[in-house]
Amino acid sequence: MTTLTTAGRPPTDHTASGAIRLLLTLCGLTALLLTSATLATPARAADAPAASQPPTRAAYLADRLRENPVHVTDQLPRAVPRSMAPDFARLAQRTGVPTYVLVLPNQSASGEDLLGTVHDRLRRDGLFVLLDESGVRKATAYGVSAPAEAARTTTVFELPYDAGPLRSFERFVDVVAQGPEKAEALAGAAREKFRDGNEPEAMYIGPSDRQNQSFVTGIALTGVPLTILLLAPCVRRARRRFPRATPPGSTADRPASTRPKWRRLLTPSLALAVALAAAIALTAPLVFDQTKRRAAPLPTSGEMTARVERVAEGLARDPVYVDPESPRVLDATQFSRLHDRIERFGRSEGGGPVYVTVVPHLSEDESAGDEELFAAAVRARLGKADAVGETDGVYVSADPLTGYIDVFNHGLRLDSRRLLFDLPESIAYGDDRANAADDHLMGERLDALMTHLDESPRTDGPTSSGDPLPAPSPQAENSLPPLFATDFWPGLFVGVIAALLLLGLVAGTLGIVGAVLRRRSPAPLPTQALPLVSPREPSEAYLRRTARTELQAASLAFASVCDAEGEGSASRIGPAWNRFDAAMLLVGGDMDGLRSPGTDPATLLAVIVLARGARNALQGDTNDRCCGVNPLHGPSAGRRHVRISAEGNRRRMLSLCPLCLDSAVAAPRELRERMLTLPGPTGTRVPYDEPEGSPLSVLGDGISRLADRVRDSAHVH
Incomplete structure (x- = not known):
C-alpha cells in the first residue's frame, strides 16, 4: 500500500533533501558575497582620495588647542621656534581668563574668521589670540570679559615693528590684566601718540646699520687723535703769533730746554691723542652693543x-x-x-x-x-x-x-x-x-x-x-657682523683724510685771520708797554715779523720827527740814527727781505732791539740798556746780581726790567725760567746770548754798544 502526502506527492528522503537545500543556500550566499565584494571594490577605490582628504584647518587647530592651549607652528623656526611655547603659556596665565594662543604664519585678513571657526570647533569659551611672526594679529573674547581689541591696539601702536611676537604678547597680556577701562585709555593714548608722528623706534638694527657704526668708529679712531696731533702745532704757532701773558713760574712759561727729555717727547697733545684713541676703542663696543638683528632665539x-x-x-x-x-x-x-x-x-x-x-x-x-x-x-x-x-x-x-x-x-x-x-x-x-x-x-x-x-x-x-x-x-x-669689521677699515682711511682736511681748513683760517689782524693792527706799542705780552720762546716767524714791523715803525718815526722839527731834531736824530742804521745793516738795507726766511734768530732779535732803541731815542729816552733776562721786555729799571743758570752758584750783573727786578727780589728762581731762548740749529732752544758770533754778546753793555759792534763789523763809521 502506497503512502501519499497531503500534497499528493510521493514521499522522499528528508535527510538527502535537507543536505541539498543547505548546499544550495551556501552556494548562493558565497556568490552573493563575491558579487558584493566585486561591486564594492571600485567604490572604495574611488572613495580613497576623499577618505584621505586632510581635516579642515579649523578642525586641525581645534584638536591642537584641545591638546595644549598654546600651539606654535613649526613653519616659523627662524622667527618663532617651538621652544617658545612655554613662554607663551606662562604669559597666558596672567590674563585671568582661559586663554588659547595660536602662532601661525601671517593669515592675511582671515584671522578673525579663523578664531571664530576654531572656537566653534573647540566649543570652549575664553580669550583666543592669533599671533604671527610680527606680533599679535587678532584677538577675540568668547564668553569671557577681556578687552581683547583694546589690548591689541595698544601693542600695535606702542611697540616697534621688530619687537617680536613674545614681547608683543607680553604687552598684550599686561593690558588685558588691567581691565577694560584702563585698557581703553591705554589704547586711546597709544593711538593719539602714533597719530602725532611719534612712531616707536626700531629695537634692532640690520647689517647696513652695523656697517655705518663700523664706519663712524673707524673715522673717530683715526680722525680724532690725528686731528689733535696735527692741530697742536697750529695752536702753538697761533699762541706765539698772538702771545698772551702767562703766570710767572707756570709750567707753560718754562723753557723747553729745561724739561726732561722724556717729557719733551711725551707732549700733552700726544698724551691726549693716545688717551682719546684708547677711549674710543674701549667705549665704541659699549655704545654700539647690539649683537642680534631680531628678538627670536636660535632654533634647535x-x-x-x-x-x-x-x-x-x-x-x-x-x-x-x-x-x-x-x-x-x-x-x-x-x-x-x-x-x-x-x-x-x-x-x-x-x-x-x-x-x-x-x-x-x-x-x-x-x-x-x-x-x-x-x-x-x-x-x-x-x-x-x-x-x-x-x-x-x-x-x-x-x-x-x-x-x-x-x-x-x-x-x-x-x-x-x-x-x-x-x-x-x-x-x-x-x-x-x-x-x-x-x-x-x-x-x-x-x-x-x-x-x-x-x-x-x-x-x-x-x-x-x-x-x-x-x-x-x-x-x-x-647675528650682526663685528663692530671692528666691514666698513671699519675704510673708516680708518677716511678719518685720516678728514683730519688732513680739517688741518688745512684751520691753517687757512688762522692764516687769513692773522693777515687781517696784521693789516689792521697799529704800529708796535712802545717797549714800556710790552713786558706782559713778550714771549720767552719766540719762533723764527714771530721774530722775523716783529723785526720788519719795528723797522717800519722806526722809519715812520724818523720821517715824522724830521717833518715836525726840521733841523732842530739833529741832536736827537744822531743817537737814534746810529741804532736804526745798525739795524738796517743787519738786514742788508732791505726791510722786504724779512718777508722770507734766511736771517738767523739772533740777528732778528738784534734788529728788534736796535729798532726799538732807535724809536725810544727819538722820543727822548736816554736809557741805553734793556732787560738782560728778555730783551723784548723793554728798557731796564736797574741792575742786580742774579743767578740765571741752573748749574753752579755763578751770578751775573744784569740789567732788569721792572717786572724782572721785582722777581729778583721776591722769587729769584723764576728769572731763569723766564730767560729768553731762541731756536737753535738742531731744533732745541738756547739762551739768546749764547749763539757763537752773535752781536748780542755785547748787549749787556748797552744798546749803543750793540749798534757800534754792528757798524764796526760792517766797517761803517
Whole structure:
C-alpha cells in the first residue's frame, strides 16, 4: 500500500533533501558575497582620495588647542621656534581668563574668521589670540570679559615693528590684566601718540646699520687723535703769533730746554691723542652693543627639520600633502582629480611619481623661503639617500598663501630646465582671475600643470634640477657682523683724510685771520708797554715779523720827527740814527727781505732791539740798556746780581726790567725760567746770548754798544 502526502506527492528522503537545500543556500550566499565584494571594490577605490582628504584647518587647530592651549607652528623656526611655547603659556596665565594662543604664519585678513571657526570647533569659551611672526594679529573674547581689541591696539601702536611676537604678547597680556577701562585709555593714548608722528623706534638694527657704526668708529679712531696731533702745532704757532701773558713760574712759561727729555717727547697733545684713541676703542663696543638683528632665539636642529619631517611623512602615505594650518585651496573634487592625474602620469611613458606639497614658503621657515631647497630637503627625507631611484620624481611646490607654483624634476626623463624656467606664467603665477580668488584657482592650475607634464617632451635619460645652495644658518642670519669689521677699515682711511682736511681748513683760517689782524693792527706799542705780552720762546716767524714791523715803525718815526722839527731834531736824530742804521745793516738795507726766511734768530732779535732803541731815542729816552733776562721786555729799571743758570752758584750783573727786578727780589728762581731762548740749529732752544758770533754778546753793555759792534763789523763809521 502506497503512502501519499497531503500534497499528493510521493514521499522522499528528508535527510538527502535537507543536505541539498543547505548546499544550495551556501552556494548562493558565497556568490552573493563575491558579487558584493566585486561591486564594492571600485567604490572604495574611488572613495580613497576623499577618505584621505586632510581635516579642515579649523578642525586641525581645534584638536591642537584641545591638546595644549598654546600651539606654535613649526613653519616659523627662524622667527618663532617651538621652544617658545612655554613662554607663551606662562604669559597666558596672567590674563585671568582661559586663554588659547595660536602662532601661525601671517593669515592675511582671515584671522578673525579663523578664531571664530576654531572656537566653534573647540566649543570652549575664553580669550583666543592669533599671533604671527610680527606680533599679535587678532584677538577675540568668547564668553569671557577681556578687552581683547583694546589690548591689541595698544601693542600695535606702542611697540616697534621688530619687537617680536613674545614681547608683543607680553604687552598684550599686561593690558588685558588691567581691565577694560584702563585698557581703553591705554589704547586711546597709544593711538593719539602714533597719530602725532611719534612712531616707536626700531629695537634692532640690520647689517647696513652695523656697517655705518663700523664706519663712524673707524673715522673717530683715526680722525680724532690725528686731528689733535696735527692741530697742536697750529695752536702753538697761533699762541706765539698772538702771545698772551702767562703766570710767572707756570709750567707753560718754562723753557723747553729745561724739561726732561722724556717729557719733551711725551707732549700733552700726544698724551691726549693716545688717551682719546684708547677711549674710543674701549667705549665704541659699549655704545654700539647690539649683537642680534631680531628678538627670536636660535632654533634647535630639531625645530629646523620638524616641518620637513612632517611633510615627508605625509608624502610617504599620499603623493599630495596639504598643510593643515593653511587656508584650504583644494576642494574634495579637485583633490580626487589631482590624484587621478598623478596616477595616470605615473603609468605613462617617461612618467613617474609626482609629489605635490601645498605648504607656504616664508623667509622665516627652515629653507628661508627657498622652494627648491625645501623640495630637495623633502626628497632627501622621503626616501633613503642610498636607495637608487626611490625618491625620483617631480616635486611640485604650491604655496597656498601666495599662489605660486614651482616644479622641480629629480631623476625623470623630463627637461628639468624647461620645467623650472619655462613654466607658463598662468600656471606658475596665475592670471588676474586667479590672483583675485581666495584659493588662487589652485585646483585648476595644478590640473593644467599635470597636462603640461603629460605633454612635455621626454629626454633620452633622466635629468635633475641640481642641488640648490644651502640656506643661511639661523645664527649667521640673526647675528650682526663685528663692530671692528666691514666698513671699519675704510673708516680708518677716511678719518685720516678728514683730519688732513680739517688741518688745512684751520691753517687757512688762522692764516687769513692773522693777515687781517696784521693789516689792521697799529704800529708796535712802545717797549714800556710790552713786558706782559713778550714771549720767552719766540719762533723764527714771530721774530722775523716783529723785526720788519719795528723797522717800519722806526722809519715812520724818523720821517715824522724830521717833518715836525726840521733841523732842530739833529741832536736827537744822531743817537737814534746810529741804532736804526745798525739795524738796517743787519738786514742788508732791505726791510722786504724779512718777508722770507734766511736771517738767523739772533740777528732778528738784534734788529728788534736796535729798532726799538732807535724809536725810544727819538722820543727822548736816554736809557741805553734793556732787560738782560728778555730783551723784548723793554728798557731796564736797574741792575742786580742774579743767578740765571741752573748749574753752579755763578751770578751775573744784569740789567732788569721792572717786572724782572721785582722777581729778583721776591722769587729769584723764576728769572731763569723766564730767560729768553731762541731756536737753535738742531731744533732745541738756547739762551739768546749764547749763539757763537752773535752781536748780542755785547748787549749787556748797552744798546749803543750793540749798534757800534754792528757798524764796526760792517766797517761803517
